[in-house]
Amino acid sequence: DTEVTQTPKHLVMGMTNKKSLKCEQHMGHRAMYWYKQKAKKPPELMFVYSYEKLSINESVPSRFSPECPNSSLLNLHLHALQPEDSALYLCASSLTGRLDTQYFGPGTRLTVL
Amino acid sequence: AQKITQTQPGMFVQEKEAVTLDCTYDTSDPSYGLFWYKQPSSGEMIFLIYQGSYDQQNATEGRYSLNFQKARKSANLVISASQLGDSAMYFCAMSHYGGATNKLIFGTGTLLAVQP
Numbered sequence: 001d002t003e004v005t006q007t008p009k010h011l012v013m014g015m016t017n018k019k020s021l022k023c024e025q026h027m028g029h030r031a032m033y034w035y036k037q038k039a040k041k042p043p044e045l046m047f048v049y050s051y052e053k054l055s056i057n058e059s060v061p062s063r064f065s066p067e068c069p070n071s072s073l074l075n076l077h078l079h080a081l082q083p084e085d086s087a088l089y090l091c092a093s094s095l096t097g098r099l100d101t102q103y104f105g106p107g108t109r110l111t112v113l
Numbered sequence: 114a115q116k117i118t119q120t121q122p123g124m125f126v127q128e129k130e131a132v133t134l135d136c137t138y139d140t141s142d143p144s145y146g147l148f149w150y151k152q153p154s155s156g157e158m159i160f161l162i163y164q165g166s167y168d169q170q171n172a173t174e175g176r177y178s179l180n181f182q183k184a185r186k187s188a189n190l191v192i193s194a195s196q197l198g199d200s201a202m203y204f205c206a207m208s209h210y211g212g213a214t215n216k217l218i219f220g221t222g223t224l225l226a227v228q229p
Contacts, residue, residue, distance in 0.1 A: 031214055042204055042219035043158070055214045088156050097214035099146045099165070104158035 003027075004105035006091050012111045015081060021108050023074040023091030031097030032074040034066060035090040037107075043090055049074060050097045081112045115140045115209045119220035126195045126227055133180070134190040134223045136205030142166075146208040147188040148217070149179065153201040161203075164188060195227045 004025045013019050023032065031050045035043035048056035049068040057066075063085075065077040074091055088109050092102040116139040126132040138147065149161040164172045164179045172179045180189040192199055205220040 033217075040222075042222055045216060048214045048216075050214045056216065090156075090158060092158075099144065099208050099215050101146075101148065101160055101163055102217055103160060104150075106155070106157040109156065 006105035021076040029093035033092040117220035
């Protein structure tokens with residue numbers, strides 16, 4: 001089983017709202033990732049957690065706040081977003097984070113009004 | 114610097130025919146991984162195939178095979194016997210060491226349309 005789940009599938013929020021995206025995997029993977037993907041572009045890495053510790057932050061604005069409460073769960077907290085933050089947000093996981101295959105979830109389509 | 118290049122923005126193929134999607138890469142790391150992902154219009158990134166830099170043989174997974182030419186730094190995806198469900202965006206990606214964790218960098222993608 002290589003399933004990564006993400007909720008919600010779609011999210012519409014105003015610029016003053018606070019919302020969270022959730023990602024879950026039960027494959028025993030110890031690395032989890034957040035990507036942002038704009039239309040017709042490749043995914044761009046945002047954050048990486050390795051063994052529940054933040055190991056990579058690709059200079060993402062502080063209005064995006066990641067959290068890894070345990071090895072199976074990854075959250076992305078959103079606050080005061082801008083319309084240009086509207087995108088597909090993809091979560092992925094891999095076994096160790098070292099040259100291993102990343103498995104992606106179905107994504108959350110976010111629209112910021 | 115590490116880079117992935119996909120030079121075909123779009124491709125057409127007839128159903129049941131084979132198609133090759135091109136990918137070239139650039140890295141100075143001796144150890145790296147090459148991946149192909151499929152992204153249908155629904156948005157999910159589906160892993161297709163992996164090739165490690167030290168693998169001697171080309172990777173195969175069902176109808177997918179990876180034509181790995183290390184000296185030319187190319188990792189082309191071959192899809193045999195195309196099906197209508199193969200219509201999607203295809204991304205080539207490379208994993209390289211980014212500190213504590215490897216990073217995955219993507220090419221710009223090739224949009225494949227399979228025609229009946």
